[in-house]
Amino acid sequence: MKKYILIFVAIVAVIGIFAYSNSSKSDQSAFFKDELIKSGLERFGQPIEGFNAFIYLEAFPGFEEVDFDGVETLEGKMTFKDGTLTFERTADNPITSAESMISDEGYTTLMKNFSERIGVNVETEADVATLLEKLHESNGEPNANGDDNTGILPFKSGAMGKVLLGPTCPVEKDPPDPNCADKGYATTIQVIEKNSPKSSLFSSVETDKEGNYKVFLPPGEYELQALGGKTFPRCEWEDITIEPDTMIKIDLTCDTGIR
Incomplete structure (x- = not known):
């Protein structure tokens, strides 16, 4: 009986750790989404149909098309194949003009893709902040030390x-x-x-x-x-x-x- 109790406790502990991990990742993804949209609004204004992959690529030259591979949207997902990024529709419902707007799940995928490409391990919001700083540095913005990087800050125009x-x-x-x-x-x-x-x-x-x-x-x-x-x-x-x-x-x- 004691053996079964220990097994049960172990299972509950594993489930708890898994749930906490998922919750933590969700919080980090939400923070990433909020900060990215905030920066996007400063550079681009408010897109009528929301932010999609192609708008982010214009607004943030630090992104590459491959970062959006598999990124989910409201009515489909983005696919990077043979050097080209395209929108792939997967929804059966009527087509809307916001079909390619990135969904909450899409921001999670985008954060994962981008962090893996530039080598930033995201575990906390501080890691997300570092990730975004790397993105801004790639855009030619000053880094945390105030040093200018190469390139021109997009949309100062x-x-x-x-x-x-x-x-x-x-x-x-x-x-x-x-x-x-x-x-x-x-x-x-x-x-x-x-x-x-x-x-x-x-x-x-x-x-x-x-x-x-x-x-x-x-x-x-x-x-x-x-x-x-x-x-x-x-x-x-x-x-x-x-x-x-x-x-x-x-x-x-x-x-x-x-x-």
């Missing part, structure tokens, strides 16, 4: 400015009435890459309550539009060209329809 709403009075006066000046407009700004369908959003950003906005973008040509109402305010598109390592200032205007 982008656009900033203010969304202005006007006219605010039916009759303009000369000299202008300060009370009738255009006012800041709190809204959402859509970013669309030039030569792509206008229904295909590259990113979006919320203004503050005064209408100020800032969005980080990789170099390229884009269209910006502040969202208005069904009829008014009516907001115009603005074409912009983003150069490397440059933030441009561009104000967006929305017509109130007041005449």
Whole structure:
């Protein structure tokens, strides 16, 4: 009888250790996910359909395509084969535009792949922090000692400015009435890459309550539009060209329809 009790206790202990290990890994993966998304938002803004492998590869040059092999998404997984990373759909449910967004399980796989490639053994959140520091160093960011690494920090480029709403009075006066000046407009700004369908959003950003906005973008040509109402305010598109390592200032205007 005593023998069976000892066996039972041993089994319970093993199960407990296994459960603790899984819980610990889950916590580390959640920390990795949260910190990676936070950094991604700083560099990229908020992707409409969430972060996927290709966005992370743009935002973090320290990643390689092989790091995303087997990474699970909402409706499939990423596959790296013959030097090419592709999305493989596995879900039977109707296709959505967020099919390639990385899932919670996918972040666990990504953390495992990346840590194994660069040789960081992840056991604690401190190890995850080291892992992320290695990723940032690969991006050319200063390390913990403040030393610069090779390369250029991605997405120091982008656009900033203010969304202005006007006219605010039916009759303009000369000299202008300060009370009738255009006012800041709190809204959402859509970013669309030039030569792509206008229904295909590259990113979006919320203004503050005064209408100020800032969005980080990789170099390229884009269209910006502040969202208005069904009829008014009516907001115009603005074409912009983003150069490397440059933030441009561009104000967006929305017509109130007041005449």
